[in-house]
Amino acid sequence: MSSLTSQKCVACQADAPKVTDDELVEFIKEIPDWEPITEDSILKLRRLFNFDDYAQAVQFSNQVADLAEEEDHHPAILLEWGKVQVTWWTHKILGLHKNDFIAAAKTDRLLS
């Protein structure tokens, strides 16, 4: 169980700190299936989840959407047949906040 999952996303202001390179290296160890990617010049966390059919993928998408509402933090959820790609980042700071690592860890936990 990741220690990130024991924490909760906090409301993030525009002047909230982005994670440092050292924090990124530390946090990513707890969510090794997530990839830091840069999209539109914004650093984000992305993971692709595969499923055996559409119904399971839809169900997982809804679990992630429920998590998003609980955390008041909303990712991009890309649903296709048999797969769901989830991308977390913090819109207000155009980058990664610790919130995103917490949310990613909690996304992983949905499958356990």
Next chain:
Amino acid sequence: MSSLTSQKCVACQADAPKVTDDELVEFIKEIPDWEPITEDSILKLRRLFNFDDYAQAVQFSNQVADLAEEEDHHPAILLEWGKVQVTWWTHKILGLHKNDFIAAAKTDRLLS
């Protein structure tokens, strides 16, 4: 009401015909809010739907997913806060089949 919505997606084989340029021009008139886009060298149909909150966006995503199962034709559904981007194309022919225009028209109808 679009005449496309009165039709049903048909199972599409790898040798099924892509829509011609003339058909594309004709069909797109029935779904004017959809944009033909090229992604990964594949011609697709895309529309962005905006909503006032997350719950409405989630609900619409699920309606599109239900439509996908009914038609046995599955789009890419990208859910973010307040918006859902839907992209239709036919995987087997790596392009647009008439099915995709039918599915797009039926997606529009979900909002009516």
